[in-house]
Amino acid sequence: MYELAPNIELLFTEAGDYQDRVRAAAAAGFTAVEMWGPTGADAPATPKDLPALKAALEETGTKLTAQLSEPRTQFMIPPWDHSEFYRKLDEGVAIAQDLGCPRIVVGSGTGFGGWKRQVQLDKLIEIYQKAIAQIDGSGITLALEPVNIRVDHPGSLLDRTTEAVYVARGVDSAYFGVLYDIYHSAVEGEDMAAELENAGDLIAYVQLADAPGRGEPGSGGLDWAATFGTLRASGYDGPIGLEYYPTQESVASVALIRELAATA
Secondary structure, eight states: OOOEEEBTTTSSGGGOSHHHHHHHHHHTTOSEEBOSOSSOSSTTOOOOOHHHHHHHHHHHTOEEOOEEOSSSSOOOSSOOOOHHHHHHHHHHHHHHHHHTOOEEEEOOOOOOTTSOHHHHHHHHHHHHHHHHHHTTTSOOEEEEOOOOTTTTOTTOSOOOHHHHHHHHHHHOOTTEEEEEEHHHHHHTTOOHHHHHHHHGGGEEEEEEOOTTTSOSTTSSSOOHHHHHHHHHHTTOOSOEEEOOOOSSOHHHHTHHHHHHHHHO
C-alpha cells in the first residue's frame, strides 16, 4: 500500500487556507500532504502562515512529505552567481526541519542555449555538491525534478529522467536523489519501466497526475493499475505526491487513485 500525499496548493482548496486544507485532508483519511514553496517568495506558491500550518500538522498527526525550494527557478547557466539559491536554501532547510518535512524539491532552471548541454549538466553537479555540503547534517534530502518542456515548462534545462539520474550520480550523496513525476515523464514520452530501472535507488520521491491534462487519475489516458504495477516492481515504496489539477471536488478526485494505491 502506498502512502498518498495530496498537494495542498491544488487539493482541498475548498476548505480554505493551507492549515485548513491539512485538516480537510486528514478528515478525508490522508496521513500525509505535500506543498510548494513555504514562504510564497516565488510563484507558483503563495505565502503560508507557518505556525498555523505546523499546528495543523501536529494536531492531525499529518506528515509533510515535500516542499519546494525557493526561489522556484534556480539557475540560469551562465551567469555563475547562484548565491540567492544558497542563501534561501538555509531558510528552506530550517522551515523543513521545523515542519518535520524530510525533502526539498529542487530543479534546474532554464539553462543557457550558448553552452553545451553536457557542460550545463556538469555545472548542476557542482551546484548541488556545494548545496549538499552546505546542509550537511540537516537530515534533509534534496530531490531533483526533471519537468516536461512540451506542455508545462518550456525552456527548462532538465527535462529527461536519465539526465536527472546522471546529475544525482555525480552529486553522489545519500541525501540527494531524483523526483520521478509520472505525469512529466509520460508527457515526454518516456518508458516508465526503463527509466525507473536505470534510476534504481536514486528515486527519492514520486509525484503523479494523469496525462494528458494533468488532472486526477482517470481523467486522462494513463493505465493506473499498470502504472502502479510498474512502480511497485521498481522497488519504490515511499510516499507519492498527488500534484494534479482536479476536475472535480477534491474527495471525489482521489477516489480511483486511493483504491489502486491500497492494493498496489
